[in-house]
Amino acid sequence: MLLEYLREARNRKGLTREQLAATIQVDVQSIKRLEVGIGNVPTLVATMIALDLHLAGVGHAASLPQQLRAARVRRKWSLPDLGKRAGLSPATIAAVEGGQGSVASALKMLRALAPDARPRQPSTRAFWALDPLTERDVRFTPPEFLERVYTAFGIPDLDPCGHAQSPVLAGRKITLADGGDGLRDDWSGDFAYVNPPFSGLLRWLRRAEDQVRCGNVRKVVALVPARLDAPYYHTTLRHHADIWILRGRLSFGTLSGKGNQAPFALMVVMFGVPEHEIDAFTRTVPGAWFAPRRERADHWPSTA
Structure with a gap:
């Protein structure tokens, strides 16, 4: 049992x-x-x-x-x-x-x-306000937040959690509807933007970490719930990523077209992102660091 x-x-x-x-x-x-x-x-x-x-x-x-x-x-x-x-x-x-x-x-x-x-x-904390027209894991990044992502990091080469109705601009999208699976298929390009199904949060973050580590993509920016109680964040992720805790809440898009405000804190996890791009992002998006950046001196790959 x-x-x-x-x-x-x-x-x-x-x-x-x-x-x-x-x-x-x-x-x-x-x-x-x-x-x-x-x-x-x-x-x-x-x-x-x-x-x-x-x-x-x-x-x-x-x-x-x-x-x-x-x-x-x-x-x-x-x-x-x-x-x-x-x-x-x-x-x-x-x-x-x-x-x-x-x-x-x-x-x-x-x-x-x-x-x-x-x-x-x-726990239902990974979901909120179930959209009756679709699966509750389908939530789209607000376009105004994406504009700040594009300004700081550029247009993504890859969206491994793609959806036909997602507003994310990306050179390539991996979508389940087309038989793709971002947890299985190799990533590619310079920059991948990830707004994953929150029910599989840790699996997607480990996948992002792995794809940067093996060189399939140079940098990854992920928008995810701030689930900082998981040991993974403390033992591994804080040493390999920059984690910016957002101030305030975002209103995600849904298939029904209605905005849906997240009832929990969110964070942006950045792998392999150059410091000048991180600085450009954090100057325009209010928040705070999960851990002091000076503690993450063992980053990979080099952002110099």
């Missing part, structure tokens, strides 16, 4: 086992073992946090060990009561509830306390 949810959550995030291991600072073997039910509870908790995986139907608490304790208390079971049902000693149960112990023990407790536990529905 939980093990399947872990694998599904990792795949949904677009993470390899190696990437997940690096995020929570363990070896890849620990992730492989965890996905078959072997390991310790601290690794399990760290993995669930990194994958934004939280179970519904257990108990109201921040972490799985706390949820298990809340579920036991709600049922008015003592440690020995749960021990009889789960085949565990009271000491083992107390260790798991305290955030220690083994994954195998936690799984036994979960089966006894909440056999119907399931992943909490993905």
